[in-house]
Amino acid sequence: MREEAVRVSRRRLLKTAIQAGVILAAPQIIPSSALGKDGAVAPSERIVMGAIGVGGRGSYVLSCFLQESDIQCVAVCDIQARRREAAKKAADNKNGNQDCTTYRDLRELLARTDIDAVLIATGPNWHATAATMAAKAGKDVYCEKPCTKNIAQSLALADVFRRTARIFQAGTQRRSLPNFMYAIDLARTGKLGKLHTVHAHPGGFTPGMSGWLPAEAEPRKEDVDWDMFLGPAAYRPYNRRLLDGFNFEKGGGLVGGGCLEWGSHCVDLCQWANDSDDTAPIEYEPVGNQLHALYPNGVKLVMRNDGWLPMGSCPVRFEGETGWVETGDDAETAASSAALIAGRRTKIPGYPANFHVRNFLDCVKTRSKPRADAGAACYAHIACHAANVALYLKRKVKYDPKTNEFINDDEANRLRSEAFREPWRL
Amino acid sequence: MLAIRHIARAAALMAVVACAATAGRAYAAADDKEAKLITTLQTGTNPEKAIACKNLAIYGTKTAVPVLAALLPDEKLSSWARIALENIPDPVADEALRDAVGKVQGNLLIGVINSIGQRRSVVAVDALTQKLKDTDTGVATAAAEAMGHIGGKAASAALEQFLPDSPAAVRPSVAYGCVLSAERYLADGNRAESIRLYDFVRKAQVPRQRIQEATRGAILARGAEGIPLLVEQLRSPNMAMFAVGVRTAREMQGPQVADAIVAELATASPDRQGLLIITLADRGDGNALPAVLAATKSGPTSVRIVAAGALERIGNVSCVAVLLDTATDADAELAQAAKTTLARLRGKEIDAELLRRLSKSSGKTLAVLIDLAERRKIDGALAAIAQCVENADPAVRSTAVESLGAIGEPQQVADLVKLLAKIQDAKDRTDIEKALVAICSRCGAVCTPHLLPLAKSTDPALRTTASRTLACCGGPDALSAVTALVDDKDESVQDAAVRTLSTWPNRWPDDTAVTQPLLALAKSGKKPQYQVLALRGYLQFVQGAKKLPADQRLAKIVDALPLITRPEEKRLAISVLSAVGTAGSLQPLIAFAGDSAVADEACAAIVDLASKNNQGLSKEQRQKALQTVIEKAKSDATKKKAEGILQAIK
Known part of the structure; x- marks a missing residue:
């Protein structure tokens, strides 16, 4: 999607x-x-x-x-x-x-x-x-x-x-949109009691590896520069069906996109809610049609595609010992009690990027850390990639966020990186 | 067209994915995965070899290395081969990549060098050192950065030696390699060598960005001893170096850093003062509080705004008085900054202090405190706010009522209802009704008993308010009360009740009962406009009742069919019938097709329904319906569509 x-x-x-x-x-x-x-x-x-x-x-x-x-x-x-x-x-x-x-x-x-x-x-x-x-x-x-x-x-x-x-x-x-910020604030400030489970809607677990399709006549470089399109992705001949930058090589490797497209939003929000911008879950396990992960602080992350309240795309739910809150892209918020959602708040549906862009520009000027800085993005993405590794291997994997290695797991560790096509590098 | 293209594209990609996934599973199931993958590399097609390389990245050993290395000169497969070679842990892979340095050229060589850097292959340092002087700039820059990633004495010495005389196009990468090496020294515990290398780069003739990186590294590597170098940046007339200073300051540990920044505040320009204060806030330096509090109290307004905001992260209960004073400042932006900080400052002691002041304040300050008590949802604040709803100051009254609406509970509904009966001011009444709507929408039917007295008030305006607010509660009791108001002796109350019923909230199943009074009104409402409003409300309710089973929705439409006489309502009914989309929808739609005013809408709906083969319609029913469309539709497009489907059915 x-x-x-x-x-x-x-x-x-x-x-x-x-x-x-x-x-x-x-x-x-x-x-x-x-x-x-x-x-x-x-x-x-x-x-x-x-x-x-x-x-x-x-x-x-x-x-x-x-x-x-x-x-x-x-x-x-x-x-x-x-x-x-x-x-x-x-x-x-x-x-x-x-x-x-x-x-x-x-x-x-x-x-x-x-x-x-x-x-x-x-x-x-x-x-x-x-x-x-x-x-x-x-x-x-x-x-x-x-x-x-x-x-x-x-x-x-x-x-x-x-x-x-x-x-x-x-x-x-979504880190700069009020309904998500409000729900996260409830989770982070103890208004839900001790947080125990965070839920994310990754929008599908299906790998989306971009393969090698039959060669087609390459357009003029001035119209479509196929070599630049491929960039760091391993070589394959031109085929217009691959010319979809939004999905091409999403997730890379054999593992493919999986939960990365939406997970980079909703898992990211769960990371923030659990005050885990500098770490990632330590265990990942496919359970039925869900993926369960466990944070170092004992909080459980559930990635699931169904069972959500009708609140639009990209919903998240945070559960604590005394309450829960759920919100999504239509900007509505539901909670275990009316008191939790009482108060005047802005509702901005349609997940516009304006506020996030503004936050970035402000930080360019102040040199402050933006809401979704590279450190936070790093671990939110690691959580998604590690989940994808578990889904690909169809088994539980354990990850050490300090060494950034899967524990005693050569198969999983070899899925952590992939070479770039020449001449590109990081 | 766009959708079709996307589907085609998705299907094509899925096919490839399926192949890849199947291949992956097959390999995983085999005992000799690697042997089969190697065979594929030797005999397969290029796409098969590509996928085999990806799998060898997981399952390959030194056995696969020679076969993979043989692909390195292949322009189409080199990058795939390196995917495997980069991940095979055996040192044989390092040697293969090093050996390839002398065998391939151009981009392929750059790729090999990049992989060597990724693997941090020490065995390749000599080979890479030679490549620093390669005439191909791409090769030389790749070698420099790879050596930086490898780090260590040999690589860093070579980079350092080469830097001063390196060509301009290569120098940024050589300097970057030095920065990487310095970073590596620090990580390995060799602080002195790290500092020396960082200093070497920041004093070299290299691009500004490299100097900034080296300066940051040089400050951080020195720890507390780096503060003078930090201060040097904070005083730099060069804004880019100042920016490096404030950014690096955020990464440094220790209270001395805050002391140094605070010392700079005294002499910095207002613009820089603001940036320094934000830096202190980002660091969360408690020892900077006195300076930031002082900056909040006085000075240039732009700095005061920044300081007031910074207190959100480093402030405590001692800041409340200053912030409250600032929150009533004539400068709206300054006041807002202080108010926002007061709303966000963490701690129960802040709540207690604000609540204490709320009971003693008046005027503008009281209004601010009420607003803050609401935003912070301070325990015990509701009672204090409720006391303010009758305050002599209209601004205070208005804020209090609005705040009650935002956080009030059913008890506040009861209080506000009592207050409504006592007051006559139109604005006050409007404010209270808004608050009631807010609370009732949030808390639901539990509020209904508190509103019922309003429905029995002698004041028609209050009975009207009852009608509107009861709708927010929903549920049978509220519905019953509003239905009764339809027969109120006052015409304005009747109007309000009919309008309320016609827009009754749809919280299925509780509210489905509203269809009964609406249908009754549609049949025999006192005024024609009541009948129209009720009929439209009825149809809209059924349209929105998506969780109601389709047969029940259809039955409700059928009940209303005799009352639907105007084209406007017919169109609405057609829309609902189309949305229900069952076999039973067909007959009423065919009937509507006979009315020339709505024939096209009905025909379009029939075509939509008959085009699907899973609606419980027989082939004959679909054919008959489509034949009706061909006869009745005015639109050629609709007719053509019907003919096409009819042809397909035959």
Whole structure:
């Protein structure tokens, strides 16, 4: 299932948030004047950005960036010509000129020294590689999810952003939406009693490995650059059916996408609810049509596809000794008692990325840790990858988040990483 | 068209996945997985070899290495072979990759070098050192970074020696290799060598980003002794180096770091003061509290806003007075920052302090405290807030009522109902009704008994309020009370009751009973508009009752059919019949098709129904229905569709 966010104007979102007395976007300690939210922002104060990968999802997230007054998008990059041109048009409209430059090769865009930050929405095959290249080139990065293809990439991504002191925000925008934040707050502040189980809806456990299809006539490089599309993925000939960056090589390896597409959102939220942004579950076991995992603190993570209240896609549920809460993409929240959900709150359905983008831009300015920084994204993705390993091996696996190895399990350990096609590396 | 393309694509991918999964299972079941995989590498097609490589990444041993190494010069299979070679633990794989350094060129060589770096193969350091000077920039940069990953004396010495004279295109990677080596030294406990290497890079002629990385590393490697170097960055006129400073400060341990940052606050520009305060907040430095509290009290407004926000993470009960004072400041943004911090500051002692002040405050401060008590859901605050609903200050009254609505319980419904009877001010009444709606929507039928007195009030306005708020409770008692209000002596109350019934909430099965009064109203409502409203409400209710079994939904529509005379309601009925989508829907739809005003809508629904072969319709029924469409439909497209389906059925 594709994730198609509703396009909502920033003005409307802010109005909704303000009406409810909640401004979500920034760590609330930054004056809006300093963030350039009100009125014109001097060019010298703007964050100069580029966008890499501007297909369906990329163009949507770019539109969220373009709604911010303190950014200037000067470059767009895509392997498909029509996408490049559409994104340039959008950026030029915002800039009021024709200066946005198009690129087919992300290396040329990253070589520009005037660019501070990049949006990466290439498709999961490229995410970690492009993000790493950007960090090494001194750019801050907003990267769509899934951010990595395996456990090794997850760790390397966190390492490179620590090493380079660059800002990284994973595109897990539910971390910046009020209903999810509220539910997580209930879990983290003990309002549910001692937390014992967190539930995530991964939206399918089926591996989605992208294979080697029969060769077809390759389009002109100017129209579709197949070599760049493949990027770090092992070679296979051109076949237009693989030309779906959203799904190509998701999850990588033999293990495939599995629970990664939605898990990178809902498992990530469970990680946050359990205060586990710096660790991952230590046991993973397929149980019937579910996947059960166990955190070091004894909290159980249940990944399941059914039995959810009708609250839209990507639901999560947190259960403690005295209560539970469940919420999903329609922004409704249900709880074990009316008192738990009492209070004025903003409801923003349609999982827009605007607030998450704003949080990223604020952190670019303050150098604070964004809500979905590389460390948090690393372990949320590791939880999904390790779950996929258990699903692939059809048995329980044990993982040590300190050594980042499966315990006494050569098969599982060899599923942690995969070589890149030449010349790409992290 | 788009959907078809997606389905085709998904089907194709699934086929490949199925093949791969089948292959994976087959290999897993075999005793000699590796032997079979090697045979595939020698005799299979390229796609088969590719999957075999993936499996050898899991099951391969040194036996597979020569066969895999033989694929390294193959442009199509080299990357697949390295997937296996990178993961085979045996040192033979290291040797094979090292040997390949002298055998392949260009991108294939870069790939091999990358794999060597990934494996951290010390045996390849000499070979990689030679490649630092390769004329192919890609090869040289790959070698530099791989050597950085390998680390150790030989690799780092070679990188260090090469850095000053390295070509401009290679130098960033050589410097990156040095940074990686320094990191590795620190991880291995060789702090002195790590610091020396970091310092070497940050003083070298390398790109800004490498200097920033080396500076960060040099500060962190020094620990507490790195504070002077940190301060140097915090004072740097170069904003990028200042940014490295505040970012690195967040990674450092120890109270001295906060002391150093606080010391910088005194001389920094307001912009930098704000960033330094945010850094202190991110670090959670308790010893920075006095400085941040002082910055909240006075100074440039932009810094005060930042400081007030920072207290959320480092503040405690001692900050309440300052924050409360700030929360009533004339600057709205500053006041909001303080209020948000007060709403989020953790701790029962904060709750207690706010509650204590609530009972003693007045005016603007009292309104802020009420709002905070609600947002924090302070235990015991409801009673205190309830006392404020009759406050002389309209702003306080309004805030109190709104807060009660947000967190109130059934008891507050009773209190607010009593209050309603006492007051006449229109705004107050509106506020209270909103609060009642909020509580009743949240708590449900348990609130109904508290609202029933309103339905018996002598004041028609209150009976109207009763009608609207009872609907939020739902359940049989509320329904009965609102139904009774349809016959109220006051016409405005009747109007409200009819409108309420026609939009009754659908919380099946409790509320299905509303169809009875609605149907009765549709048949014999006092006014034509009541009949129309009731009929539309009835149909909309049935449409929304998706959990009601299809036969029951259909029966309810059939009950109303005699009353449906206007095209507007007919269209609605067609929509509901289409949604129910059972065999029984067909007859009424055929009847609607006879009305030229709605024939097209009915025909479209019939086509939709008859196109499916699982609705309990016989072939003859479907044919007859489609024939009706061909005769009655005005739309050529609908007719054509019907003809196509008819042809397919035949």
